[in-house]
Amino acid sequence: xxxxxxxxxxxxxxxxxxxxxxxxxxxxNRTLYVDIGKNEFKERPVSDExxxxxxxxxxxxxxxxxxxxxPDTKWDDPENEIVISPGPIAGxxxxxxxxxxxxxxxxxxxxxxxxxxxxxxxxxxxxxxxxDALEIQGKSDKEILVFIDGTENKIKIQEAPEEPKxxxxxxxxxxxxxxxxxxxxxxxxxxxxxxxxxxxxxxxLNFSWYDVRRKVCRVKQAGRGGIGTVFRNKNIKxxxxxxxxxxPNANQVADLKPIMERGKRFTKEIxxxxxxxxxxxxxxxxxxxxxxxxxxxxxxxNFQYGSHKDASNVDSKSFQQRFTQGMPxxxxxxxxxxxxxxxxxxxxxxxxxxxxxxxxEGPEYETAAGVGSNCGIFDVDSILEINFYCDxxxxxxxxxGTSVAFAMECYEKGIIDDxxxxxxxxxxxxxxxxxxxxxxxxxxxxxxxxxxxxxxxxxxxxxRDYxxxxxxxxxxxxxxxxxxYSQYVSKESLAQQGGYAxxxxxxxxxxxxxxxxxxxxxxxxxxxxxxEALHYFPMFRxxxxxxxxxxxxxxxxxxxxNEETEEPEKVPEHVDNYVTIFNAVTGxxxxxxxxxxxxxxxxxFQRIFNIRRGKGKRAHDAQPYRAAGPVTEEEYKxxxxxxxxxxxxxxxxxxxxxxxxxxxKLLKKYREDRYEKLLDAVYERRGxxxxxxxxxxxxxxxxxxxxxxxxxxxxxxx
Amino acid sequence: xxxxxxxxNTITVNNRTIEWEENMTVRRVLEVMNYTFKMLVVKxxxxxxxxxxxxxALVPKDADVKVLHLVAGG
Ligand code: SF4
Numbered sequence: 001x002x003x004x005x006x007x008x009x010x011x012x013x014x015x016x017x018x019x020x021x022x023x024x025x026x027x028x029n030r031t032l033y034v035d036i037g038k039n040e041f042k043e044r045p046v047s048d049e050x051x052x053x054x055x056x057x058x059x060x061x062x063x064x065x066x067x068x069x070x071p072d073t074k075w076d077d078p079e080n081e082i083v084i085s086p087g088p089i090a091g092x093x094x095x096x097x098x099x100x101x102x103x104x105x106x107x108x109x110x111x112x113x114x115x116x117x118x119x120x121x122x123x124x125x126x127x128x129x130x131x132d133a134l135e136i137q138g139k140s141d142k143e144i145l146v147f148i149d150g151t152e153n154k155i156k157i158q159e160a161p162e163e164p165k166x167x168x169x170x171x172x173x174x175x176x177x178x179x180x181x182x183x184x185x186x187x188x189x190x191x192x193x194x195x196x197x198x199x200x201x202x203x204x205l206n207f208s209w210y211d212v213r214r215k216v217c218r219v220k221q222a223g224r225g226g227i228g229t230v231f232r233n234k235n236i237k238x239x240x241x242x243x244x245x246x247x248p249n250a251n252q253v254a255d256l257k258p259i260m261e262r263g264k265r266f267t268k269e270i271x272x273x274x275x276x277x278x279x280x281x282x283x284x285x286x287x288x289x290x291x292x293x294x295x296x297x298x299x300x301x302n303f304q305y306g307s308h309k310d311a312s313n314v315d316s317k318s319f320q321q322r323f324t325q326g327m328p329x330x331x332x333x334x335x336x337x338x339x340x341x342x343x344x345x346x347x348x349x350x351x352x353x354x355x356x357x358x359x360x361e362g363p364e365y366e367t368a369a370g371v372g373s374n375c376g377i378f379d380v381d382s383i384l385e386i387n388f389y390c391d392x393x394x395x396x397x398x399x400x401g402t403s404v405a406f407a408m409e410c411y412e413k414g415i416i417d418d419x420x421x422x423x424x425x426x427x428x429x430x431x432x433x434x435x436x437x438x439x440x441x442x443x444x445x446x447x448x449x450x451x452x453x454x455x456x457x458x459x460x461x462x463x464r465d466y467x468x469x470x471x472x473x474x475x476x477x478x479x480x481x482x483x484x485y486s487q488y489v490s491k492e493s494l495a496q497q498g499g500y501a502x503x504x505x506x507x508x509x510x511x512x513x514x515x516x517x518x519x520x521x522x523x524x525x526x527x528x529x530x531x532e533a534l535h536y537f538p539m540f541r542x543x544x545x546x547x548x549x550x551x552x553x554x555x556x557x558x559x560x561x562n563e564e565t566e567e568p569e570k571v572p573e574h575v576d577n578y579v580t581i582f583n584a585v586t587g588x589x590x591x592x593x594x595x596x597x598x599x600x601x602x603x604x605f606q607r608i609f610n611i612r613r614g615k616g617k618r619a620h621d622a623q624p625y626r627a628a629g630p631v632t633e634e635e636y637k638x639x640x641x642x643x644x645x646x647x648x649x650x651x652x653x654x655x656x657x658x659x660x661x662x663x664x665k666l667l668k669k670y671r672e673d674r675y676e677k678l679l680d681a682v683y684e685r686r687g688x689x690x691x692x693x694x695x696x697x698x699x700x701x702x703x704x705x706x707x708x709x710x711x712x713x714x715x716x717x718x
Numbered sequence: 719x720x721x722x723x724x725x726x727n728t729i730t731v732n733n734r735t736i737e738w739e740e741n742m743t744v745r746r747v748l749e750v751m752n753y754t755f756k757m758l759v760v761k762x763x764x765x766x767x768x769x770x771x772x773x774x775a776l777v778p779k780d781a782d783v784k785v786l787h788l789v790a791g792g
Contacts, residue, residue, distance in 0.1 A: 277756060
């Protein structure tokens with residue numbers, strides 16, 4: 001897009017100058033607060049205690065959000081905040097996957113804290129500009145942008161240009177505008193959303209970087225929980241950060257040598273092993289499409305089934321043909337896993353950009369499964385088109401996929417009809433219909449806006465306005481805590497059901513993915529085993545979000561000799577890399593056990609944050625039955641042998657003597673009871689009461705017996 | 719008349735019983751189980767079998783086979 005505008009032509013609303021300071025061992029020891037309603041700025045010091053207990057990233061985000069909001073703050077109150085924090089390791093370039101930021105806010109769909117882990121250069125650049133976190137509060141009466149100028153040490157609130165509106169154009173436009181010249185574009189990163197984020201509750205944020213080889217802007221998404229909706233509701237068009245350059249030791253780490261040594265070792269692993277293992281550099285996470293289909297875990301038709309005969313049309317080979325090969329596709333400097341694949345020159349067939357050739361990011365597995373198989377769409381072109389428009393309109397592809405799939409099932413079951421959808425034939429597999437909904441979301445018109453409120457709100461509306469059966473909708477609506485499920489079928493893995501529904505933010509797989517351990521390996525047969533897995537893995541994975549790290553390099557390549565270790569599923573060599581890198585950056589001396597403790601502190605804090613908001617208890621960890629078993633007769637029949645066997649073996653019931661509706665009921669009772677037992681075991685392992693409340697002794701053990709936490713949990717302890 | 723039950727030769731794979739075949743290799747076990755995932759750790763009676771040996775490593779009758787699928791992606 002041709003851009004003649006310069007930043008000085010945008011009306012300046014308020015400006016603030018600061019002193020740069022120095023990063024020391026991964027920290028600036030200062031965060032930035034901006035109130036865009038009152039046009040105020042504050043620099044906030046980071047205490048040693050804050051670093052000790054909250055580390056950075058999500059930890060900092062939660063601490064600041066707790067301080068900034070009240071228990072009853074709503075997502076669209078001016079007092080709600082968006083906090084972006086990169087974490088102490090973020091910004092090193094010598095090891096793969098070290099450029100992530102964590103974004104937290106009160107979510108419009110869950111009314112709880114949401115956190116989203118995102119790539120792109122904004123987080124590291126924010127740190128290099130002088131801040132460990134950016135905390136935005138208030139609501140502007142005009143559309144504004146916030147410019148953090150790390151080259152001049154100034155922060156500006158400026159009136160935003162009216163056009164362009166959609167992310168793919170806006171990011172190019174602003175990068176061009178804020179960069180001094182072509183060479184300088186790599187020093188600019190933008191956070192933006194899109195038009196659909198304004199009219200739905202499932203808006204996301206795009207974090208950009210400039211791809212110097214392709215000479216285009218690229219984006220990664222902070223997708224979950226509607227933070228893009230909060231962003232647009234605050235009337236923010238974009239956040240811009242600009243720095244001079246990335247220097248090799250910008251984090252001023254305590255000891256660079258071990259980081260370089262581990263980095264080199266990891267790079268060698270990727271080079272030598274990735275092609276025969278997961279092919280991340282060639283196809284990204286799309287390699288999971290065929291694996292999930294083969295193991296009956298790929299969501300099909302709103303999670304009813306786990307595989308489909310047409311799934312080979314959208315397997316990783318089909319995507320590989322479209323992805324540009326041989327390009328370094330890392331979402332942060334130095335990432336050798338390089339999994340952010342892109343399709344160049346894709347011609348759009350619908351919408352406002354019809355006929356234009358564009359670059360499409362991804363699709364990653366979650367997107368391909370969500371907007372594809374889960375909606376019965378097995379066509380690469382359609383998946384690419386939906387992916388592109390979700391990104392540029394600022395929509396989370398996971399929530400979009402699960403919401404559209406739910407609406408499609410409601411349509412096929414006659415719960416809603418053409419009159420409700422405005423004539424859109426919402427059958428499974430109708431890609432045109434899905435795209436129509438998406439364009440409606442951008443315009444704020446039609447049934448698309450209803451779907452864009454997410455599954456929980458649709459359930460409420462369909463029960464209220466169309467007399468839908470509440471039990472059926474509860475069973476088939478794939479949300480927990482108000483967040484839509486991500487794209488794995490958990491029916492045959494009890495542990496994964498907990499991995500989804502016992503999360504703090506709602507069912508997102510980044511906290512625990514234990515389906516293989518449980519369902520395939522049969523490695524954690526008892527409740528205690530499952531509870532141990534649901535303690536260790538969520539805590540371990542939480543750690544990435546405290547540090548500014550990407551999870552993928554941990555276990556998407558397996559080092560030589562991993563199979564000979566005692567716990568290969570934990571990838572001990574990589575865990576040791578992380579411990580070493582943390583110590584080398586910060587100068588501290590933790591071990592792998594303290595790593596888990598660091599996460600536990602923040603994890604329990606987040607749980608108590610939910611309790612403070614009137615949730616976060618056992619009742620809120622309930623799951624929709626479809627996550628645990630077959631809701632309909634057709635689902636039962638699709639795995640009849642397995643289910644019959646379970647009735648016979650475990651419940652001593654002769655399946656021949658029962659009708660399918662009877663068998664569905666019996667199985668439901670059995671599986672729901674087991675889930676309750678799992679809750680008991682996991683709560684105990686996590687140091688929580690039977691109601692899911694962290695016990696005071698446990699908080700003391702963790703060093704998290706902060707007065708405000710004790711005060712919050714106390715009334716809930718019997 | 720009573721039917722005579724012939725005892726079947728079996729192995730267990732991840733605690734599930736399957737039929738054993740003459741000259742059954744690790745590769746064949748993976749095929750029977752439909753384990754197509756690449757990131758596996760295979761142990762036969764507690765002993766590790768390396769990936770390069772899947773085609774010729776034999777699985778004896780009554781063996782206890784563990785096929786650990788490592789996590790990726792998710
Ligand atoms: S592994 Fe992929 S998502 Fe993670 S940092 Fe590297 S390129 Fe980004």
